[in-house]
Amino acid sequence: MREREISKTNRDHRKIRSYVIRGGRISDSQRIARDLIFSTYGISFSRSELNLEFLFPHRQKLILEIGFGMGDATLEIAEQNPDVNFIGIEVHPPGVGRVLSQIEKKGLSNLRVIEHDAVEVLQHMFPDASINGIHIFFPDPWPKKRHHKRRLINSTLLTLMEAKLIDDGYVHIATDWQEYAAEIKALLSNSKNFSVDSKSYTTGPMNRPPTKFENRGKALGHRISDIIFRKN
Numbered sequence: 001m002r003e004r005e006i007s008k009t010n011r012d013h014r015k016i017r018s019y020v021i022r023g024g025r026i027s028d029s030q031r032i033a034r035d036l037i038f039s040t041y042g043i044s045f046s047r048s049e050l051n052l053e054f055l056f057p058h059r060q061k062l063i064l065e066i067g068f069g070m071g072d073a074t075l076e077i078a079e080q081n082p083d084v085n086f087i088g089i090e091v092h093p094p095g096v097g098r099v100l101s102q103i104e105k106k107g108l109s110n111l112r113v114i115e116h117d118a119v120e121v122l123q124h125m126f127p128d129a130s131i132n133g134i135h136i137f138f139p140d141p142w143p144k145k146r147h148h149k150r151r152l153i154n155s156t157l158l159t160l161m162e163a164k165l166i167d168d169g170y171v172h173i174a175t176d177w178q179e180y181a182a183e184i185k186a187l188l189s190n191s192k193n194f195s196v197d198s199k200s201y202t203t204g205p206m207n208r209p210p211t212k213f214e215n216r217g218k219a220l221g222h223r224i225s226d227i228i229f230r231k232n
């Protein structure tokens with residue numbers, strides 16, 4: 001990315017974050033995993049680019065997941081796709097601890113975790129055109145109008161995703177918040193660098209496991225939108 005674009009996204013993002021780190025109880029096993037296993041399966045935030053050649057035992061497609069929460073879907077997808085590498089990014093300590101302990105328990109060699117703001121991670125750690133797909137399942141909807149500015153999916157993230165995805169790479173976003181879904185569809189549709197994928201907007205069962213927040217939304221009677229766009 002050009003220097004000016006990077007410093008602009010930096011400046012914009014420093015002001016407003018898309019999350020609040022909640023206290024939330026962290027169990028002993030989550031804490032131990034976070035403290036002890038991180039050095040094996042975690043990747044520390046850094047302001048320099050990752051060397052993707054040496055991160056995983058096999059060089060294969062790379063999918064990023066932003067905001068995996070407690071990580072059930074993340075773990076299931078990684079387990080079912082051993083021929084793809086996955087990096088999950090999350091700021092919620094219990095979720096990070098849980099996924100790390102499950103990676104060890106399941107012996108997964110294709111999933112690694114970063115505990116940091118995903119916007120800064122994308123800005124600094126990934127070379128341009130290095131990612132095959134980005135999953136964002138049930139981003140915080142920030143429903144109050146005065147909080148809309150906190151929404152993760154905005155023009156800053158879009159610029160970063162455009163730069164970091166390979167050509168024909170995809171973005172898969174799921175949400176149960178229809179007003180946010182409309183905003184996301186409009187944002188992506190207005191970008192000349194993305195085209196809608198034919199599987200997008202389906203309301204039937206998607207080719208992904210359900211997530212904790214999705215189940216919560218369904219229990220409240222919310223409709224689920226899966227939005228998939230490909231980089232041109």
Ligand SMILES: C[S@@+](CC[C@H](N)C(=O)[O-])C[C@H]1O[C@@H](n2cnc3c(N)ncnc32)[C@H](O)[C@@H]1O
Nearest residue numbers: 018019067068069091117118137138211212213
């Ligand atoms: C509503 S939860 C959904 C979690 C999970 N994907 C699910 O569907 O159950 C959104 C998650 O995104 C994380 N998140 C929000 N902004 C983030 C950011 N900038 N970087 C990393 N994680 C973020 C939050 O900590 C939270 O766990």
